[in-house]
Amino acid sequence: MDTTAEAGSGRAEGGTRTAEPPGGTHTIAQVAEEFGITLRTIRWYEDQGLISPERRGQQRLFRPRDRVRLALVLRGKRLGFSLEEIRTILDMYDAEPGETGQLRYLLEQIHRRRAELLQRQRDLQQTLAEFDELEQRCRDDLGRLESSG
Amino acid sequence: MDTTAEAGSGRAEGGTRTAEPPGGTHTIAQVAEEFGITLRTIRWYEDQGLISPERRGQQRLFRPRDRVRLALVLRGKRLGFSLEEIRTILDMYDAEPGETGQLRYLLEQIHRRRAELLQRQRDLQQTLAEFDELEQRCRDDLGRLESSG
């Protein structure tokens, strides 16, 4: 087990026993803290193939790449994509330029996704506009109530 | 993509037996067709208090107001809001200008929701930008493959 000389150089500082992360990596708890999600959620994302942190024995090692992907996952979620969709999008990102067929497929995917996002953008604009209207109405009502009450 | 495999029959107005909609109203089936959702979904939305069509006896009568609300519901869904959230937003729309306290609360709500939407807008922009980048990469790769292969 300890045959692998770990990259953690002489750290051994004064007593912080917080399961120190080796190299430039992070523990699952640190990542969870950083992104404001639970350990369970992170493990779930791994199960779903959204991230695949390395292992030191059983423990997960989160490298920068994983944290970037995680950020993308969360942004995808904010945009309302399902985890499944997010995975295919992520797969799009790091697809190797294989054959032209695959590239064409990827381009088509991009177009489809973009169309969705543009629709969402329109929805967003409209809703924001209506919020503005609503707010104006509110302010009017408020002014009326204050001046007459 | 409708799940109900039901081919449209002869659609003659007036004399036929298509459970004629009275006044300027529509039947549940017509509304479902119009919005591309199922009857089940519409009833579910009513259960959740998102719409409340009138009744002629047992049957639902959909008036313009209901269809407007339904459109808002679907837009909200496209934006990724839960039905619960959508209901509170809808409630915001037709809140009576009661007391100033309520109005202030409503304004606060509007601000909160708007902040969310603005966040989403940023997410959207970023993702769209990355799609552009990705597409460019794809096109480059494609050109390279075609010219060298």
Add this chain to the structure above:
DNA sequence: CGCTACGCTGCCGTTGACGTAAACGTAAGC
């Protein structure tokens, strides 16, 4: 009168995205 088309109300099933709990491993520190 029965058939058919359309509608209604339950109620259970399903899927996605986790939460929660149980039961355990392991390394640090006293």
Add this chain to the structure above:
DNA sequence: GCTTACGTTTACGTCAACGGCAGCGTAGCG
């Protein structure tokens, strides 16, 4: 050697948002 902190897996629970079906009503046609 025991505790404590952090981690692991597996299994089951939950909540939203419906789908699907059962069982029934009813309006109009022939």
